[in-house]
Amino acid sequence: KKIIHLDNITKNYKVGTQVVRALRTISLDIYEGEYVAIMGASGSGKSTLMNIIGCLDTPSGGTYILNERDVSRLSDNQLAEIRNAEIGFVFQVFNLLPRSTALENVMLPMVYAGVRKHDRKQRATDTLNDVGLTDRMHHRPNELSGGQRQRVAIARALVNRPSILLADEPTGNLDSVISEDIMKLFADIHRKGNTLVMVTHELDIAKHAHRIIKLKDGEVETDEINPNPVY
Ligand code: ADP
Ligand code: ADP
Numbered sequence: 001k002k003i004i005h006l007d008n009i010t011k012n013y014k015v016g017t018q019v020v021r022a023l024r025t026i027s028l029d030i031y032e033g034e035y036v037a038i039m040g041a042s043g044s045g046k047s048t049l050m051n052i053i054g055c056l057d058t059p060s061g062g063t064y065i066l067n068e069r070d071v072s073r074l075s076d077n078q079l080a081e082i083r084n085a086e087i088g089f090v091f092q093v094f095n096l097l098p099r100s101t102a103l104e105n106v107m108l109p110m111v112y113a114g115v116r117k118h119d120r121k122q123r124a125t126d127t128l129n130d131v132g133l134t135d136r137m138h139h140r141p142n143e144l145s146g147g148q149r150q151r152v153a154i155a156r157a158l159v160n161r162p163s164i165l166l167a168d169e170p171t172g173n174l175d176s177v178i179s180e181d182i183m184k185l186f187a188d189i190h191r192k193g194n195t196l197v198m199v200t201h202e203l204d205i206a207k208h209a210h211r212i213i214k215l216k217d218g219e220v221e222t223d224e225i226n227p228n229p230v231y
Contacts, residue, residue, distance in 0.1 A: 002065075003163055003195050004030040004053060009062035011048050011218075022048040023059070024218040030164075030197065035190040035229075037206035038199045040215035046199045047168070049215065053197060054087050054166045055079045067163050084112055088157030088165045092172035094149045096141045102128060102152045103137040106159050113160045127155040131185060147178035154185065158194070165189065167198040171205055183208045187231035 011023040023045050030036055040046050051057040052064060055071055058079070064072045071082055096105050106124040115123065128137050131151040141149055150170065157165055167186075171179035187208060190196055200206050208230045214221045 001032040002029055003032050003034075003067055004028075004197075005063070005065040006053075007063040007065075009049075009052060009059045009064060011045075011052065011057075012060045022218055023052075025062070026215075026218070026220060027062075028213065028220060028223065030195065032163075032195055033190075033193055035186070035196045035208075035210045036198070037209035037212045038197065038215065039201065039203070039206050039212060040221070042201070044215040045218040046201070046215055048218075050166065050168055050197075050199045053164070054089060055083045084109075084160070086163045088160070088162035090150070090153055090157050090165065090167040090170045092169040094141070094153045094173075096149060096152055096156075098141050101138050101140055102133060102144065102148075102155075105141075105152055106155045109156060109160050115160075123159060124155070127159045128152070130158075131155045145178075146174050147181055150174065150178075150182055151185065154182075154189075158189070163195060165194055165196045167196065169200055170198060171200075171202075176204075179205065184231065187229075 006026055006028050009023055009026040013020040013022055026049065038046055038049060052059050058074065059072060063070065066082065066086060103124050106127055107120045110120045110123065125137065128134065131154055133148060133151050136144060136148055171182055174182065183205065186196060198209060206212050207226065210226050210229050212226050213223045
């Protein structure tokens, strides 16, 4: 099943009287269950593409079909609705609520999604189990290590069962041993059938994905199956 269809996507930014062409005609499809890394040098358009895929921004031109729905020209409110329903975000900074426990942080997205109160705690607990934090549920972020915080953020991103898990430099704030742990967790999440799209400028991280797309100057330079994903 096709989850993402990008057809001749362009994105221009106006800076004073200049127009920056951040994306020039990107066309690509991503299918359910794929694990994709988007790579490229600084300025190649990774964040711009990520923002469009994640419905944080709309393209200047072209068509984006997400799960059979055309999301190319939606209002901010419509985009927010789609985001909440379809996308789980993981960032370099964990964005956890500092005064809330891991469990409360993971329960929060279900409040917005209208999950019944009775079910929220159970689902959050199950998801924290899945990311290996069974014995840290009642800790606050400042009582957790960086890797554990990122696990909470990953649980929060997954708890509403999004169509895509979208990760932007997910290990950017972690040392290499902990990063590898997080990559193992991603492999696990992928194995369970989730669709993962990860933006990274590090080859060591990208080589865990099963497909690697390289951007250059706002275009797809290469789009290849990784013959030897790490896990
Ligand atoms: P990457 O994430 O690969 O570093 P970006 O998507 O951030 O690339 O940037 C692509 C191009 O678009 C760059 O030339 C960048 O300067 C420009 N750009 C990105 N965001 C903006 C913005 N909000 N306003 C103007 N130019 C931008
Ligand atoms: P709302 O639904 O009220 O518009 P936000 O715009 O704060 O809420 O967030 C909507 C989604 O976008 C959330 O899933 C959140 O994780 C994500 N998000 C928030 N801030 C950023 C950011 N700076 N970059 C990328 N994604 C973000």
